[in-house]
Amino acid sequence: MSVVRIPPVLRAAAGGAKEVEVGGSTVGDILAALVERYPGLRGQLLTDDGDLNRFVNVYVDGQDIRYLDDRATKVAERDTLIILPAMAGG
């Protein structure tokens, strides 16, 4: 299982969880499992085509998946996924 860190702005759609344990060997698998568990997250994370929304970044061990293998990026057991949405508050 990998740990997915849910950003504050998305926690309401994830039952208030700050971190969720999700199984899967790639980022795509893990995001699919995540939105299946919390359907409210789907529209916030993914486009209708299932791509990641451009205002959300996903990091595996501190690296942006867009510069790895995107949704095909391999995720090792115990890796942490960080979902990073744009925030504007100041």
Add this chain to the structure above:
Amino acid sequence: MPKTYAELLRDARTQVREINPLQAAQIREGDPDIALVDVRESSEWEQGHIPGATHIPKSYIEQQIEAAVPDRDRPVILYCAGGVRSLFAAQTMAEMGYTNVSSMSGGFQEWKGRGLPWTMPVLLTHEQKQRYSRHLLVPEVGAEGQARLLDSKVLLIGAGGLGSPAALYLAAAGVGTIGIVDFDIVDISNLQRQVLHTTDRVGEKKVDSARISITALNPDVKVVAHEEMLTGDNVERLIAGYDVVLDGTDTFETRYVLNDAAVAAGIPVVHASVFRFEGQLTVFDTPAGPCYRCLYPTPPPPELAPGCSVAGVLGIVPGIMGLLQGNEVLKILLGIGETLAGRLLLFDALDASFTELKLRRDPECPVCSENAIAARAAGRPLPVPSFGGDAFVLGGDQAGAEGPIAGEVGALR
């Protein structure tokens, strides 16, 4: 046996290696890491010194040399006015275990006489020396760094939760010019975190309130008030001439407008945003790192990115993030340390944890990629996602109530 001055001097000459100014200049050229220490009095130093020298008056050598030159095997050249005091100082350093100390014969007089380069030190007023004494004691800042700060211009976009703490500390640090872009007035709900403002100034313009606080803290600082909203129409004019911009706004539109203009103008932007207990911080300083559009090519829909007035925020979170922004500003101005260009720092107040993420430049970025730069230079900037109206006015403190932000984010002319 008591010794006369002549005997002491003779002893010192037998114990200390002496080199003349031409040799000293050659040695420094071959080994830039060599330490050059000026042991004259402050009044002499102020009349001119060798560039790059460290000033430690002879009477402070024992107390201060270990901090200035921690490595006792590092080569050191000492000089004074004529070559005598530096001899005795070198003797002292040898007693302290320094293994490679030379004294420059003929001193600064002969150095100048041979036409070697020298420089005038930055002169701070007596009051400035006292006010900034804790900076002057730090070798990485010192009088030259302090003078650089006094000569610097920083623009704060917003005198709100992020801008307030940054403004206070940058003013205290002696940043000579602080520009503030804010069209808002002080509301009592601001005071939970916007520490530039005070209860008795509720209802006043934020730029006026900020000026009062900053000037009271440090009259050295010139405050330039820009009482207007940053838009695509005025952004180039507003940021022109500033060394660094601190982005403390609370709308996406302003952040994109600022990014595009700052990239084009080559001005680094220290960026932070906050939400409840968390903050994000980075420095956008192309080409050392990406720009805002590389990180977030498009803004989220409004319901996914509420501002502080909708979602709330623990007041101390923008305080912490604003001060971290101020820290990045000072590093950029002083040219020291590693900025956050290319790195994003996440702060979680509840865990008291920081997480660092690696940021990359988007080779396809419509603003900072090679193609975008070439297109701008050719007068045909690449189009960027354009949005106007109130769709992206995301509940900024007053912005939401004030209606849509004027101006459209289009290609920069």
